[in-house]
Amino acid sequence: MSNDAQELVVEYIIDEHDRILSFNDGFRVFAQENDACSLLPKVLGSELWDHIAGLEVREMYRLLLNQVRLTGRSIRVPYRCDAPWMLRDLELELEPLPGGLVRIRSRTRRLELRQALALLDPRTERDPTRMLLVCSWCKRIQDGSAWVEPDAYLQTHRLLTAKVLPQISHGMCGDCRTRVFAALNLGGTGV
Numbered sequence: 001m002s003n004d005a006q007e008l009v010v011e012y013i014i015d016e017h018d019r020i021l022s023f024n025d026g027f028r029v030f031a032q033e034n035d036a037c038s039l040l041p042k043v044l045g046s047e048l049w050d051h052i053a054g055l056e057v058r059e060m061y062r063l064l065l066n067q068v069r070l071t072g073r074s075i076r077v078p079y080r081c082d083a084p085w086m087l088r089d090l091e092l093e094l095e096p097l098p099g100g101l102v103r104i105r106s107r108t109r110r111l112e113l114r115q116a117l118a119l120l121d122p123r124t125e126r127d128p129t130r131m132l133l134v135c136s137w138c139k140r141i142q143d144g145s146a147w148v149e150p151d152a153y154l155q156t157h158r159l160l161t162a163k164v165l166p167q168i169s170h171g172m173c174g175d176c177r178t179r180v181f182a183a184l185n186l187g188g189t190g191v
């Protein structure tokens with residue numbers, strides 16, 4: 001793992017209508033690392049909402065953006081954004097700019113290489129009859145009333161060597177909801 005990867009800062013700016021105005025080199029590198037290069041030409045001018053999966057997560061981003069624009073103060077929230085072969089802790093920062101623009105910046109806090117998880121690889125064949133709920137903020141998987149790490153889930157359900165895996169949908173676990181609301185100074189209530 002290189003120091004460059006550790007220090008990767010992914011940054012983009014959205015306008016007052018939440019359209020992506022610009023992004024930095026870190027954004028380009030991040031897209032390359034995540035096999036999302038084909039998306040890059042389509043990113044400029046697109047709406048932020050085209051790139052955020054899951055209703056609950058979108059709602060959280062809306063709350064965060066509203067708060068930042070209303071108060072004129074930055075907000076920072078930790079989150080996880082894994083690649084199949086890498087566990088990645090990041091910090092999200094939303095910084096208000098004049099004219100309703102917002103700079104959205106992700107800084108890498110921790111990287112940990114692991115054996116690639118087919119569950120997180122979009123090329124993996126999926127079972128259309130099975131669906132897992134993944135928390136978009138911490139990447140844990142809902143298992144009954146608990147939320148567990150993806151590899152623990154696969155082990156428990158004997159899916160580590162499965163060739164066909166369940167589909168994934170995105171939501172938000174209680175811990176992350178509490179954390180984001182704490183960042184919003186709402187004390188984790190009000191949902």
Ligand SMILES: [Zn+2]
Binds near residue numbers: 138173
């Ligand atoms: Zn979570």
